[in-house]
Structure formats: C-alpha cells, structure tokens
Amino acid sequence: MERLKRMAESYAWVEGIASRTIIEFKKTHEMLEEVFENYFQEYDISDSKFNLLVILYNSSEKGLMLSEIGDRMLVTKANITGLIDRLEKQGLVKRIRDDTDRRKIQAVITKKGISFTEEVMRKYKEWSGDIMNILNDDEKSRLINIMSKLQKGLVQMEAERRIPHVTA
Amino acid sequence: MERLKRMAESYAWVEGIASRTIIEFKKTHEMLEEVFENYFQEYDISDSKFNLLVILYNSSEKGLMLSEIGDRMLVTKANITGLIDRLEKQGLVKRIRDDTDRRKIQAVITKKGISFTEEVMRKYKEWSGDIMNILNDDEKSRLINIMSKLQKGLVQMEAERRIPHVTA
DNA sequence: TTTAAATAATTAATGCATAAACAATTAACA
DNA sequence: TGTTAATTGTTTATGCATTAATTATTTAAA
Numbered sequence: 001m002e003r004l005k006r007m008a009e010s011y012a013w014v015e016g017i018a019s020r021t022i023i024e025f026k027k028t029h030e031m032l033e034e035v036f037e038n039y040f041q042e043y044d045i046s047d048s049k050f051n052l053l054v055i056l057y058n059s060s061e062k063g064l065m066l067s068e069i070g071d072r073m074l075v076t077k078a079n080i081t082g083l084i085d086r087l088e089k090q091g092l093v094k095r096i097r098d099d100t101d102r103r104k105i106q107a108v109i110t111k112k113g114i115s116f117t118e119e120v121m122r123k124y125k126e127w128s129g130d131i132m133n134i135l136n137d138d139e140k141s142r143l144i145n146i147m148s149k150l151q152k153g154l155v156q157m158e159a160e161r162r163i164p165h166v167t168a
Numbered sequence: 169m170e171r172l173k174r175m176a177e178s179y180a181w182v183e184g185i186a187s188r189t190i191i192e193f194k195k196t197h198e199m200l201e202e203v204f205e206n207y208f209q210e211y212d213i214s215d216s217k218f219n220l221l222v223i224l225y226n227s228s229e230k231g232l233m234l235s236e237i238g239d240r241m242l243v244t245k246a247n248i249t250g251l252i253d254r255l256e257k258q259g260l261v262k263r264i265r266d267d268t269d270r271r272k273i274q275a276v277i278t279k280k281g282i283s284f285t286e287e288v289m290r291k292y293k294e295w296s297g298d299i300m301n302i303l304n305d306d307e308k309s310r311l312i313n314i315m316s317k318l319q320k321g322l323v324q325m326e327a328e329r330r331i332p333h334v335t336a
Numbered sequence: 337t338t339t340a341a342a343t344a345a346t347t348a349a350t351g352c353a354t355a356a357a358c359a360a361t362t363a364a365c366a
Numbered sequence: 367t368g369t370t371a372a373t374t375g376t377t378t379a380t381g382c383a384t385t386a387a388t389t390a391t392t393t394a395a396a
Contacts, residue, residue: 018300019293021308022200028315029197031322032190038326048382067344079383081346086381103344103391125187132186134321139314140189146303146311147196153302154199158206216352235374247353249376254351271361271374 032131039127043120044090048075050120052083053092056109057117063096063108092116200299207295211288212258216243218288220251221260224277225285231264231276260284 040050055072056063064072070080084107087093092113098104109117132140208218223240224231232240238248252275255261260281266272277285300308 016293016297017305017308017312019296021300021303021312022296024312024315024319025197025200028319029193031319032193035322035326046382065344076384077345078347078385082382101344101392105345125184128187128190129184131322131325132189134318134325135189135314137185139317140185142310143314144185144189144192146307147192149307150302151192151196151199154203154299157299157302158203214352233374244354245375246355246377250352269362269374273375 035131036127039123040120043116043123045120048073048079049083049087050117052080052087053109053113053117054121056093056107057114059109061108063106065098065104065106069107087113203299204295207291208288211284213288216241216247217251217255218285220248220255221277221281221285222289224261224275225282227277229276231274233266233272234275237275255281 036047040046045053051073052069055069066080066084067077069084070077073080084093084095088095092110094108094110096106096108098106135143208214213221219241220237223237234248234252235245237252238245241248252261252263256263260278262276262278264274264276266274303311
C-alpha cells in the first residue's frame with residue numbers, strides 16, 4: 001500500500017485532468033490488486049490459475065483441450081502448458097490424453113480442484129462485498145456507467161486505429 | 169480488445185453489484201493497458217523501464233544509486249539490476265561505479281536516454297488527452313472523486329488488517 | 337501411397353516480477 | 367586491530383507472460 005505514495009511521485013510529470021484520471025485509475029487498480037493478492041495469498045493461487053480453474057469447473061466432465069482453454073483465456077498455448085503444469089503439481093487438475101487423436105490433451109479438474117475452486121469463489125464474492133462496501137450503491141452504479149462509456153470509446157478508438165489508411 | 173468479451177465470460181460466475189464493479193474495473197484497466205501498450209510498442213519500452221527512465225531524467229547529473237531507484241519504485245533490487253541491464257543494452261542508461269564506496273553503483277541517463285524520455289513523455293500526454301476525450305470534464309472529475317474515496321477506504325482496510333489481534 | 341500441410345502441445349529464449357542466497361565492501365565496536 | 371554487522375549489488379530459482387522453433391500426429395493432396 002505504501003507503493004501508492006511512490007507511484008504518485010513517479011508520475012509527478014503528468015499534468016492535466018486527462019493524465020491524472022489515467023494515473024488515478026492505475027493507482028486504484030494497483031490497490032485493488034494488492035488487496036486481492038493479500039486475500040489470495042493463503043491459497044497459493046494466481047489470478048490466471050484461478051481463472052483457468054473456474055473455466056474447467058464450468059466445463060463438462062471430459063474437461064477441455066488445452067488449446068480450447070487458450071482460446072477462452074486469450075492466452076498463448078505455451079502459457080497454458082505452464083499453468084497446467086503448476087496446477088497439476090498442486091493436484092487441482094490432471095492431463096488426459098485423447099485416444100482417438102493423440103495430439104490432443106484434455107485438462108480435467110480433480111475432486112480437490114472442485115472443492116478448492118468452490119471455496120475460493122465463495123471467498124471472492126465475500127471479499128468483493130467487503131471492498132465495495134466502501135462505496136454506496138449510487139457511487140457504484142455511477143462508476144460502472146462511466147467505465148462503460150470509457151470502454152465503448154476505447155473499443156471504437158481501437159477499431160478506427162485498425163482501419164488501414166486507404167490512399168488512392 | 170477481443171479479450172474483453174472473453175473476460176466477461178470467464179467471470180460469469182460473479183454476481184451482484186459489488187463483484188460486477190470490480191470486474192468492470194478490471195476490464196476497463198485491461199483495455200487502457202492494451203491501448204497504451206499499442207502506443208508504446210513502437211518505442212520498445214515497458215511501463216517499468218519508462219518509469220525508471222523518468223526517475224533518472226528528473227534526478228541530478230550524477231544519477232541515482234540502484235538501491236535508491238528500487239526504493240522509489242518500490243521494487244526489489246534484483247528487479248532493478250535487470251531493468252538497468254536492459255536499458256543499458258539500449259544505450260539509454262549507463263552504470264557508474266562510486267569510487268569512495270565501491271559497493272555503490274550510480275545509474276545515469278545518457279543523452280540518447282534524455283531525448284528518448286522527452287519524446288515518450290510528450291507522446292504519453294498526447295495519448296492521455298486523446299483517450300480521456302471520451303469522457304467530458306464532469307465525468308472525469310466524478311470518476312476521480314469516486315476512485316479517491318475507494319482508495320482511502322482500501323488504505324484503511326489494509327491498515328486495519330495489519331493490526332495484530334491483541335488477545336488479553 | 338508417399339509426401340506435404342495443418343494441428344496440438346511442448347521447449348527454448350526473452351521480459352518482468354519476486355524471494356533467497358551470495359560476494360564484495362564498508363562500518364561498528366570490544 | 368580484528369572480528370562481526372550491515373549495505374549494495376548480483377545471481378539463482380520460480381511464476382507468469384510472450385514469440386519462435388520443435389516434435390508428434392493427423393489430414394489432405396499429388
């Protein structure tokens with residue numbers, strides 16, 4: 001939490017309401033991350049690993065192909081290999097080779113993984129509630145509205161950026 | 169940007185306004201990061217390296233001790249070693265050994281580093297302006313206010329968490 | 337049917353973060 | 367003075383992300 005005072009310092013060269021909004025956004029996000037990290041710490045699980053677990057938790061009993069997981073998480077397959085390695089080491093997930101197509105590997109959540117995921121999901125909701133009690137309902141919905149507008153604008157900016165400059 | 173639709177999916181298990189606020193926050197942050205990343209890309213510089221450069225840019229001509237940089241960025245010294253390594257390879261920074269205390273090493277920004285930093289700072293302000301044009305001034309200040317309240321609350325939560333439970 | 341191309345996962349190299357162990361140097365003090 | 371402490375920075379091992387190269391297998395084509 002101390003880090004935030006320093007962050008403000010290192011962005012002292014930023015002036016104007018636009019840049020300040022962005023910096024405040026970064027600070028707030030960093031604080032939220034830190035608080036959640038503290039909560040998550042005792043479970044020895046990262047955001048990514050938790051995400052992957054939830055995906056498998058919501059999948060069928062056969063689990064999911066590694067590349068399917070990568071597609072859903074929008075993350076490279078190399079990354080999935082590593083995440084699954086670590087989750088497997090924790091006994092939360094197992095690999096099962098597909099017999100009809102031996103290139104494929106299904107990742108399946110274990111019993112231990114299921115109860116673990118349920119526990120963390122429960123906690124996550126609890127923590128979110130605690131944290132967001134800081135704001136009243138009006139502030140929360142106002143915040144959501146402004147962020148939605150920002151998101152839409154960003155998507156549009158990106159879309160425009162991607163349009164190649166036609167010159168002829 | 170596509171990633172965001174997926175993010176919403178993987179957090180489908182999250183319900184209630186509190187959790188939703190947090191997810192929207194994460195999404196918005198991720199979008200901002202992505203847009204800035206696209207901008208930064210052509211400069212071959214990460215957030216961390218840029219931060220470090222700005223710190224040296226604002227320091228005296230003698231530069232700063234590596235440990236001082238670590239203190240300011242609230243980052244481990246091992247990390248600083250690596251960042252300086254990479255910045256040095258790019259010719260933006262150089263190491264100078266202190267003669268009176270041979271344990272110390274000063275990091276000094278080079279001429280190339282200075283003009284580079286000025287260029288990127290200028291761009292950063294420009295980009296921030298472009299992006300935050302999405303919101304009007306009223307929305308920007310409202311957003312800042314709500315985030316400030318959230319930040320204060322988070323700091324307080326952390327402070328309370330740190331107080332050991334006295335039992336006697 | 338043999339060869340070429342596509343697909344699935346892993347490995348290797350790199351960036352950025354951490355903690356822990358280490359070497360070198362300086363400071364403290366008995 | 368000589369031994370112990372503290373400090374400064376690097377190295378090593380690990381986690382999590384990327385891209386590019388590699389292996390194994392299946393599919394398509396010639």
